[in-house]
Amino acid sequence: xxxxxxxxxxxxxxxxxxxxxxxxxxxxxxxxxxxxxxxxxxxxxxxxxxxxxxxxxxxxxxxxxxxxxxxxxxxxxxxxxxxxxxxxxxxxxxxxxxxxxxxxxxxxxxxxxxxxxxxxxxxxxxxxxxxxxxxxxxxxxxxxxxxxxxxxxxxxxxxxxxxxxxxxxxxxxxxxxxxxxxxxxxxxxxxxxxxxxxxxxxxxxxxxxxxxxxxxxxxxxxxxxxxxxxxxxxxxxxxxx
Ligand SMILES: C[S@@+](CC[C@H](N)C(=O)[O-])C[C@H]1O[C@@H](n2cnc3c(N)ncnc32)[C@H](O)[C@@H]1O
Numbered sequence: 001x002x003x004x005x006x007x008x009x010x011x012x013x014x015x016x017x018x019x020x021x022x023x024x025x026x027x028x029x030x031x032x033x034x035x036x037x038x039x040x041x042x043x044x045x046x047x048x049x050x051x052x053x054x055x056x057x058x059x060x061x062x063x064x065x066x067x068x069x070x071x072x073x074x075x076x077x078x079x080x081x082x083x084x085x086x087x088x089x090x091x092x093x094x095x096x097x098x099x100x101x102x103x104x105x106x107x108x109x110x111x112x113x114x115x116x117x118x119x120x121x122x123x124x125x126x127x128x129x130x131x132x133x134x135x136x137x138x139x140x141x142x143x144x145x146x147x148x149x150x151x152x153x154x155x156x157x158x159x160x161x162x163x164x165x166x167x168x169x170x171x172x173x174x175x176x177x178x179x180x181x182x183x184x185x186x187x188x189x190x191x192x193x194x195x196x197x198x199x200x201x202x203x204x205x206x207x208x209x210x211x212x213x214x215x216x217x218x219x220x221x222x223x224x225x226x227x228x229x230x231x232x233x234x235x236x237x238x239x240x241x
Contacts, residue, residue: 003138004205006198015114015138019087022066024192026090030067032189032196036182041132042069044229044236048129048160049073051238055156057126061085063115063147064133068095070160071108074129082108083125085115116142120150127151131160135206144219151241157221158238163208165232174233178204208235 005014006021025032033041048070052060057079062071065084074082086092092110099108113119115130115137128151137143151157165174178200186196207215212235213224221239228235 004198004202006194008194013138015087015116018136018138021192021195021198022086022088023090025190025195026067026088026094028190029091029094030069032185035185035189036199040230041234044160044234045070045073045131047227047229047236048131048158049076051158051236052127052129052156053077055127057156059083059125060127060129061120061125061150063118063128063130063143064136065095065110066091066133068092068098068108068110070129070131071095071110072098072102072104075102075104075107079127080107084108084110085113085118086110087112087114116146118146118150122149123152124150125152125155127156127158129158129160132162134159134161135202140215141219144216144221148219148221148241153241155241156238157216157240158236159212160234160236161208161212162203162206163228163232163235164204166209167231170231170233174231212237 003014006017010017060074060079060082062074062084065071065086068084071082071084089112092112096110099105128147134140147157165171182196182200187193190196209226213226216224216239224239226235226237
């Protein structure tokens with residue numbers, strides 16, 4: 001898999017560039033998310049919560065939590081502790097404000113950290129989620145190995161990530177949208193134009209469906225299943241340890 005990075009003229013590694021990019025766009029992120037996905041991202045995160053709910057976890061880790069939308073949605077489970085981890089302090093700051101507004105500080109803790117080297121003991125969490133995060137990891141396998149390490153045996157791991165529709169006419173429609181419409185939205189709404197180019201470029205090369213299932217199996221995850229959403233523009237992956 002080629003390593004798509006946000007900024008062409010930067011010598012920084014992918015991790016540093018991704019951190020810088022999300023710090024830059026943190027103030028625009030929630031609004032842009034709604035526009036880009038026509039608001040469907042809200043429904044997808046709700047589906048992730050439904051899957052997590054079934055395993056009745058006490059502790060949940062939401063990796064690449066960003067501005068905390070999934071962590072906040074997870075507060076409706078019976079979990080007593082939800083930890084949101086992210087490498088961008090800018091994204092976390094917006095998330096903390098949302099959590100405070102909803103008086104969820106006692107349930108949700110926001111932690112600054114790297115998914116590829118997490119500050120948690122082995123076998124710490126009953127469930128782990130990542131929404132639109134794995135695509136941004138510097139090294140996907142390292143991030144997934146860390147997730148496997150901190151997930152409890154029999155724990156539930158759920159990924160929500162962009163994917164690419166394979167059926168006509170959705171395949172063509174998706175290509176047109178990401179090539180022609182998405183950059184215009186990025187230009188119109190965000191100060192950081194490369195960010196939105198990066199988001200669509202990285203989506204087009206990221207493994208999805210059976211390819212990602214196999215990567216998860218190679219790490220050691222079991223009972224791996226994928227559930228394409230909305231013509232396959234996103235996919236939910238459920239697995240266990
Ligand atoms: C597209 S946002 C997704 C945010 C949120 N999960 C959502 O559903 O809206 C991706 C997030 O991944 C974070 N991220 C990227 N690489 C990371 C890493 N190595 N460790 C932790 N977070 C990372 C970014 O800072 C960013 O907040």
